[in-house]
Amino acid sequence: MKQHQVLKIREPVENQTANIAVLGAGGLGMAAVKMLSRKKEMKLTAIADKTGYVIDLEGINPGLLENKKPGDIGNRTDDAITEIIKNSGNFDGIFIALPNLTNEFIPDVVSRFADHGYSGVMVDALKRSQAVEAIFGLDDRLRDAGITYITGAGATPGLLTCAAAIAANSFMEVTGVDINFGVGVANWESYRATIREDIAHLEGFNLDRAANMTCAEIKEELDKRKGILHLSNMEHADDVLLERAGVVSQEKVKVGGVVDTKNPKKPVSTTMTLTGRTFDGAVSSHRFILGDETTMAANVVGPALGWMKAGLEFHARRIYGVFGSAEIMPRFVQ
Amino acid sequence: MKQHQVLKIREPVENQTANIAVLGAGGLGMAAVKMLSRKKEMKLTAIADKTGYVIDLEGINPGLLENKKPGDIGNRTDDAITEIIKNSGNFDGIFIALPNLTNEFIPDVVSRFADHGYSGVMVDALKRSQAVEAIFGLDDRLRDAGITYITGAGATPGLLTCAAAIAANSFMEVTGVDINFGVGVANWESYRATIREDIAHLEGFNLDRAANMTCAEIKEELDKRKGILHLSNMEHADDVLLERAGVVSQEKVKVGGVVDTKNPKKPVSTTMTLTGRTFDGAVSSHRFILGDETTMAANVVGPALGWMKAGLEFHARRIYGVFGSAEIMPRFVQ
Numbered sequence: 001m002k003q004h005q006v007l008k009i010r011e012p013v014e015n016q017t018a019n020i021a022v023l024g025a026g027g028l029g030m031a032a033v034k035m036l037s038r039k040k041e042m043k044l045t046a047i048a049d050k051t052g053y054v055i056d057l058e059g060i061n062p063g064l065l066e067n068k069k070p071g072d073i074g075n076r077t078d079d080a081i082t083e084i085i086k087n088s089g090n091f092d093g094i095f096i097a098l099p100n101l102t103n104e105f106i107p108d109v110v111s112r113f114a115d116h117g118y119s120g121v122m123v124d125a126l127k128r129s130q131a132v133e134a135i136f137g138l139d140d141r142l143r144d145a146g147i148t149y150i151t152g153a154g155a156t157p158g159l160l161t162c163a164a165a166i167a168a169n170s171f172m173e174v175t176g177v178d179i180n181f182g183v184g185v186a187n188w189e190s191y192r193a194t195i196r197e198d199i200a201h202l203e204g205f206n207l208d209r210a211a212n213m214t215c216a217e218i219k220e221e222l223d224k225r226k227g228i229l230h231l232s233n234m235e236h237a238d239d240v241l242l243e244r245a246g247v248v249s250q251e252k253v254k255v256g257g258v259v260d261t262k263n264p265k266k267p268v269s270t271t272m273t274l275t276g277r278t279f280d281g282a283v284s285s286h287r288f289i290l291g292d293e294t295t296m297a298a299n300v301v302g303p304a305l306g307w308m309k310a311g312l313e314f315h316a317r318r319i320y321g322v323f324g325s326a327e328i329m330p331r332f333v334q
Numbered sequence: 335m336k337q338h339q340v341l342k343i344r345e346p347v348e349n350q351t352a353n354i355a356v357l358g359a360g361g362l363g364m365a366a367v368k369m370l371s372r373k374k375e376m377k378l379t380a381i382a383d384k385t386g387y388v389i390d391l392e393g394i395n396p397g398l399l400e401n402k403k404p405g406d407i408g409n410r411t412d413d414a415i416t417e418i419i420k421n422s423g424n425f426d427g428i429f430i431a432l433p434n435l436t437n438e439f440i441p442d443v444v445s446r447f448a449d450h451g452y453s454g455v456m457v458d459a460l461k462r463s464q465a466v467e468a469i470f471g472l473d474d475r476l477r478d479a480g481i482t483y484i485t486g487a488g489a490t491p492g493l494l495t496c497a498a499a500i501a502a503n504s505f506m507e508v509t510g511v512d513i514n515f516g517v518g519v520a521n522w523e524s525y526r527a528t529i530r531e532d533i534a535h536l537e538g539f540n541l542d543r544a545a546n547m548t549c550a551e552i553k554e555e556l557d558k559r560k561g562i563l564h565l566s567n568m569e570h571a572d573d574v575l576l577e578r579a580g581v582v583s584q585e586k587v588k589v590g591g592v593v594d595t596k597n598p599k600k601p602v603s604t605t606m607t608l609t610g611r612t613f614d615g616a617v618s619s620h621r622f623i624l625g626d627e628t629t630m631a632a633n634v635v636g637p638a639l640g641w642m643k644a645g646l647e648f649h650a651r652r653i654y655g656v657f658g659s660a661e662i663m664p665r666f667v668q
Binding site for chain 2 (some may be wrong): 246
């Protein structure tokens with residue numbers, strides 16, 4: 001096994017609580033704060049966003065973050081990520097819940113952790129195929145660094161992609177995977193980055209254009225559509241992840257959905273349908289349907305922490321490198 | 335890492351076809367023969383049942399087994415398992431598809447492999463909680479032997495249990511798992527052992543009584559019920575496996591179903607429903623629904639081979655011992 005520089009001051013062992021740092025304090029980051037506060041196996045020890053950061057190795061009280069930003073309760077800086085990188089030896093796992101409007105941003109952040117000598121677990125909830133592919137491009141580098149990295153580890157890609165990879169086993173050949181999601185949020189401001197990325201997928205829009213829209217312009221666009229975004233044939237990394245897992249070739253994976261930005265009720269039930277041919281010639285479909293009452297935050301961050309636990313287990317066994325969410329099973333965190 | 339006696343003459347490496355031995359040539363064993371004949375990553379190199387056994391390291395032509403038993407095309411013996419054990423150093427993986435009317439039978443067979451010095455991968459499709467618990471009792475012994483063993487690796491337990499373990503991640507707390515299966519077989523004679531075990535779960539029956547029934551008595555019992563068996567609150571290892579994976583305590587897992595022994599059409603859609611409470615207090619259920627056109631054989635043996643691949647990957651990384659099917663993800667075999 002390749003030797004790597006060891007910056008880590010502690011190794012996760014059984015019955016020890018893993019120190020988790022969360023990058024980002026938007027809807028997903030704050031859901032992670034709340035979930036981690038109720039887990040025995042993990043604790044929130046750092047959170048950072050554009051306002052600043054807070055680090056507390058004893059565990060951050062989630063109450064402090066109620067209606068507050070990391071910079072309000074910790075240290076104000078516009079370069080909080082650098083501070084987390086400097087202190088990264090304290091963290092067993094990093095959950096990346098940052099907005100990702102360019103495909104290079106998160107791979108760049110990850111590279112900086114590796115360059116600094118970080119050697120723990122990292123999990124992202126990236127969505128676009130190209131962003132996930134850029135992370136796979138770091139495989140050798142992260143393996144050398146001793147980092148165990150799981151990419152596309154949210155809901156879709158993530159929970160639904162993994163369900164597809166499991167469902168595939170009943171079939172000799174998978175002929176198609178169709179993911180149709182429903183998302184409802186009470187107001188788009190709570191999930192600015194996510195909704196902005198959804199807008200980038202609409203016809204006539206792209207990442208640049210969505211990134212440069214003012215909040216007023218976003219609001220206007222949403223109002224024009226009565227708050228409802230219909231998305232189809234999205235560039236979603238479920239395709240890359242399922243191909244990498246050997247399940248089906250990219251072009252047979254279709255992702256679309258309906259997002260209601262003014263109503264927390266889901267406009268449609270989120271469903272993954274995998275169709276294939278069995279050894280005895282039958283053509284059939286397995287389906288995985290998410291409960292309508294579960295929010296995007298529950299379905300993204302819960303699985304992300306599940307993959308964090310799986311990553312910690314792999315890391316303890318010195319299994320390093322980049323894994324897709326369709327290659328490794330998220331493990332329920334207690 | 336503990337040293338163990340090495341009998342294995344070959345290690346699975348990438349792009350090498352794994353040699354698989356199948357124990358049992360009933361409905362499940364024969365489905366494995368057909369599936370393996372179409373896989374690049376694995377080949378059938380041995381099959382054994384009560385009629386005898388055949389071993390061919392070049393790969394067994396599945397056509398030879400059409401309407402034939404292993405003893406018809408290979409060597410007749412009433413102790414075929416012993417012959418497979420003697421030759422076990424040739425096999426990367428063993429799929430156990432034997433009838434299991436006593437809880438001790440399969441653990442005894444497995445122990446004999448370990449005693450002989452076998453150090454590869456073993457996968458079973460055991461159903462009863464007590465049988466799976468007996469396999470977990472072999473954990474230390476199999477770890478010392480260098481065996482990677484995956485138990486409960488069929489459809490239920492197996493595919494549906496694993497889907498439940500993944501679905502759990504959206505929730506802070508799982509309040510219940512309900513598995514309701516539908517099975518249809520054109521005639522019970524093709525799945526004697528499976529149907530006999532189902533009868534043992536009926537009210538007024540038990541394993542001993544079912545084991546001692548003649549085929550005529552089974553037929554009479556089935557006729558009395560118009561071929562339909564209604565099963566509820568079954569002793570099914572989904573409970574043990576989900577508790578071991580840390581998802582939910584045993585008593586919250588319920589398994590039941592309807593088996594039509596005279597009609598290949600499923601009487602109900604096989605559905606796993608996992609109910610839980612999310613971090614934001616919502617109570618909801620995720621569902622995993624198998625396509626009605628998929629047979630029990632496809633849903634048991636396909637996943638079993640998927641776990642075989644996962645086991646081969648773990649084994650290559652020197653990860654040994656017993657794993658439940660809710661702890662490790664089946665990997666689609668190409």
